[in-house]
Amino acid sequence: MRKIVINGGRPLQGEITISGAKNSVVALIPAIILSDDIVTLDCVPDISDVASLVEIMEIMGATVKRYEDVLEIDPRGVQNIPMPYGKINSLRASYYFYGSLLGRFGEATVGLPGGCDLGPRPIDLHLKAFEAMGAKVSYEGDNMNLSAQGKGLHGASIYMDTVSVGATINTMIAAVKAKGRTVIENAAREPEIIDVAYPFEQHGGPYSWCRD
Secondary structure (H helix, E strand, C coil): CCCCCCCCCCCCCCCCCCCHHHHHHHHHHHHHHHHHHHHHHHCCCHHHHHHHHHHHHHHHEEEEEEEEEEEEEHHHHHHCCCCCCCCCCCCCHHHHHHHHHHHCCEEEECCCCCCCCCCCCCCCCHHHHHHCCCCCEEEEEEEEEEEEECCCCCCCCEECCCCCCCHHHHHHHHCCCCCCCCCECCCCCCCCCCCHHHHHHHHHCCCCCCCC
């Protein structure tokens, strides 16, 4: 079994730079699809998940520029093209494209998500939320088809059976352009939830928070 041995007894000193939060960035990049303008993300970690998400965004038509730890993304050219099993499968966070594509275009064809090998990561809560907002879910091989059936998504009251950061964020993303109000009960409260909401709130976005 691998282990880390720390030999103490010495005072710590010096400075370190903390990288940006991976869990926030991998949700924010797909969420930018909903924006009508260029979005700049600062403190973006240089990791493979970010590189894969950027590549997927560029395949769909976004213009992405990187300056050290800054990403500048222009989503105005994004087209709703099928994103089949393959590149999408290389990372778990690809499921955030479900919410963003549904929100912007009312439909999406996306391969099932991959990610780290830490056991099953069901997306049932995500799909339950999308269906509550009017989406129909179907499968074709390793791909998932999501459609608001030409009507667009609508607001809904959604109870998360278990607390899930991914499902909470995905529901928030899909709800941005849904018609009406969406209420998420038993929502996760991790910092990345606030990070995803913040850009939309800064532009008059629809989020508000209630505590039990």
